[in-house]
Amino acid sequence: MVRDDDGNSSLSEIARQQGNSIVPLLVGIQSNPAITQSRVLRFLENLECLQLPQRPTNRKASAIRVSRERINPLQLRKYVALSYTWTASKFEDKTAGLYHVQERVGQGFEPSRVRNTILDRIFIYMRTIDVDLLWIDQHGIIQDTDGCKRPTCDHEACIQKREGMEVMDLVYKFSKHPVGLLVRPITSARELKLLANLLQRKLTSGNGAHIRLSRNRNPQEAWMALEILHRITKDDWWHRGWIFQENYKGGTRMKLLIKHSEDLEGLKRFYGNMRNPYGSPIFGNVDGELCIRSVNFLEEATRLCLACWKSIGRHRILSNPTMRKRKEVIKQILQTASKYRLVLKPSEPMTPRIIADIEKRQMKERWDRLAITANCCQYSTRLNVRQLMQENVSLSLAILALCLLNGEVLHNGRSANPRASKMNVSKFLKASLFDEFNSPSNQHSLTFNRSCRFFDVSLTKSGIKTRGHMWKIYKIIDTCKWPLPGAWVEDLSGILEPGQRKQLAYLARHLAKAGHTSLSDNIKAYLERDTRLATIPYNNLSFTERYMHTMASEVADAIAKASPLGLGCLWDPNEGDGYRPYMAVFVLEDSGTLSQTSDISDESHESDDGEVYAFTASRPDDYSSKEYDSSDLDRHVSFEVEVEGLVGNTDGLIPQIRIRRWLPGLCFFRRVSRAHVVFSWPRDLESISP
Structure with a gap:
């Protein structure tokens, strides 16, 4: 029997308790239908608020009536969403019952169980800021479940309570x-x-x-x-x-x-x-x-x-x-x-810190950690908590699986950490999630890092399966002798800075002279599009337009710093080594090499002696349902990777890869579908067994 909360258990202890190795346990958790969140919006569209009562004319009033009003916060956000502790502290008067709240059904009123001092304080605040509506969980979510305390119950009242708790994060998000x-x-x-x-x-x-x-x-x-x-x-x-x-x-x-x-x-x-x-x-x-x-x-x-x-x-x-x-x-x-x-360091993700902070907090139902983690990390894929509890699955491993299914990136290119098996899940995530992101200078690093996630993820014995584009990098361009001002540009207007446009214009000219016309033409077309987009407010641009601008800026700034560039073409292991045009330019290290293990020729030659690959993936947030906020976000990754081998898939062989480092690049792949890849399990996680 697994403990309800194994947050302090090490991965090796969890493996012993579960009687299986960590990787198959994670794959098994995924087999509990990992459902994309389709949160029932009947709760949000009929959000039950309390109306601000009139000031009592009699200071010694025995009861103050508070009426209900239903609103749709997607349309009306002028309401107070109250956050407070249900249990009174030594600093409070515990008395309740002064306020009588309208019943859900009918016109009757019943004494509120909320402490008088809580409602006193919030009503004073509402009068000060001139807001008439209050959402408070004890009255906004059904509480009377006929004494049922089973988290897997199918009573209508229990279902409604779960639905309310499931979307409660949006109540606070939408409130002004x-x-x-x-x-x-x-x-x-x-x-x-x-x-x-x-x-x-x-x-x-x-x-x-x-x-x-x-x-x-x-x-x-x-x-x-x-x-x-x-x-x-x-x-x-x-x-x-x-x-x-x-x-x-x-x-x-x-x-x-x-x-x-x-x-x-x-x-x-x-x-x-x-x-x-x-x-x-x-x-x-x-x-x-x-x-x-x-x-x-x-x-x-x-x-x-x-x-x-x-x-x-x-x-x-x-x-x-x-x-x-x-x-x-x-x-x-x-x-x-x-x-x-x-x-946090600018290169770090927030996820490990969020999970550790949630882990420290008190909660009546420990399995609520899954929902709170998903809401705070903005996860659109959820696990079937009821089924996981019935099958006595490890809560900690469920949280780890939740992170991976929502695209969090494990740095699988590192050497095995001998201490990994002694870590609990939150410490393992801190040690093992990729923490070498390099956000652009014009973006908040943690916001950028939060979107660095895979999508369409599934967990397999071989590793973490996802989709994107694989690139093979054949050629390095040395930019150290390029003119600092770049090339003359007829029109300097655009989202890019004038200097950035000049640098990219020179790159396009250089590529054309070298015979790489496809990539050159794509960069020229991008500069023309950049000019047209200059009249549109940046926040109104699509994700694709914003992301292309980010990567174009990275390439232009790298040229200004005389950093080397790498040219890549799309790569598919199921197709031969026939000609493919260069369709991407990547920003390499200042040393002019792709990594310490790379051995790639200079600009005048192409070579397979030291094969170097990149994996990129990007996708806008998935609002597949127009009826609700799916809690998804824009996703993008760009890595230099090592191809470890090939594994079988329903549509042929797919690369099994490990991350080397973050590798920003400007890629053009219009009308080229994404392909599957598998990121191998980290070596230390793979080895943890009972």
């Missing part, structure tokens, strides 16, 4: 006013002033690797602010699994409400005109509350933690018990409330 209620109050003027200084970024300076404590402030002020952050992040709100999802999906619109003592209202109002570095008010104007943008709180908290950590390391005073304690406090804050952009 997602709000999180924290309950630990700010009780002193000193705390309020320190928090104000933190949010105005007065305690830190610099950016990126240069973040440090401000030289204009007393360092003691930073340590006191750190203690306040520690207290705030101990609030139960930060430690619930579903709330992690709500905060994540609420994004830049999520606001945090933190109560403060009545005697601080005047001081808070004094800070009314103070702004954070992004121009938003630091505290808002809600009576009795600090109203803080969640993303700003996370960013400033992370900056302070990183600056304090650096200060501790610089002074080498870890033997001091106070400093050891502060270091632990910093770790706890960063594990609870960190800004991923500041704690």
Whole structure:
């Protein structure tokens, strides 16, 4: 019998518990129909909200009536989506029942089980921002399931509850006013002033690797602010699994409400005109509350933690018990409330951190981790949780399978990690997912990396099967002697910068002189199209147009840096070595070689002595159903790969490949269908058995 939650179990322990090797276990999980999410939109299209009640005329009213109203958030997004803890803390009055909510069926009203203080606070907020509709899970999702607690039940009430929980992330995503209620109050003027200084970024300076404590402030002020952050992040709100999802999906619109003592209202109002570095008010104007943008709180908290950590390391005073304690406090804050952009390297994916953070959160049903992971990572392919539970499948392996089926890329080209079998799944993902992405300079790295995924994935004994285009690279072009300005261009207008257009124009001319007319003509046609697209707002461009622009910019910038380029033609192992025109240009390393193991000739010769291959794949987000948000996203990968061999497939032999490195390139393959490939299992994962 497998434990319900094996999150702390190592892969070797899971293999022993399941009585099988890890790879066949993953393949078996996939055989549980991995369904593309077709989330029932009857829930969203009839989202049950509560209407803001009128202010009671009698302060001692025994009951306040709250009516229901159904909306479609795809059309009306002006509603508050509330995030709060169901269980009262020691800082709250547990009393409920003041508010009587309209029944789902009929015109009757019944006392709400939601604590009075929760509804009091959110209704004050709604009046302040002039919003009349509230979505709250206890009244927006059916709760009365006749006492049934079976997660695999087919009762109509249970089905409706599951459907509601399944799309709950979209409720927060679509809301213009997602709000999180924290309950630990700010009780002193000193705390309020320190928090104000933190949010105005007065305690830190610099950016990126240069973040440090401000030289204009007393360092003691930073340590006191750190203690306040520690207290705030101990609030139960930060430690619930579903709330992690709500905060994540609420994004830049999520606001945090933190109560403060009545005697601080005047001081808070004094800070009314103070702004954070992004121009938003630091505290808002809600009576009795600090109203803080969640993303700003996370960013400033992370900056302070990183600056304090650096200060501790610089002074080498870890033997001091106070400093050891502060270091632990910093770790706890960063594990609870960190800004991923500041704690992850630009080359890393966010997925391992998201999964580890979800794993730390408390949740009543541990299998809810699958849904929360899928929602936060924007996965469109889901697993049949009910069937997995009935078959006693490992929850941790189900999460790993979920990641792989949604296109997460394992770096299978590395040597086997001898410690892999001792890792749990979240640590294995951290160690094994590809983390050498190289995002373009004009894009946010984590946003770019999030889209670097395979599509049409299936798990096989041989590896991870997907589709894309295979390229064979025959020729290197040395650009170090090319003229810096590039070639003369008649029309400099376009999405590309004028200098980039000149570089690509010179490349096209060079290719034409060398007889590579197909690739040259494609680049010229792209430059003409780039001019036509200049009149269209960038966000209105199609995925293909945006992605081609990204890769064209990469090639142009590489030419400006005198980096070598590689020319590739489409490759199919089922066809002979007959002539194929060059249809792609890839950006190589500055050394002029494709990899340390490559041995490819210079520009004047073509050779098969050191065969070098690339795999590319791109596809826009799959909104196959016009009726709902499929949670998919644009996908694209571009790797230099090693062909390990060929494996049989229904449509012939397909390459079995391993990743060497990230390899950006501008590819032209119009009307050429994608072909199957298999990425071999990582050597360490393949070897884990009972």
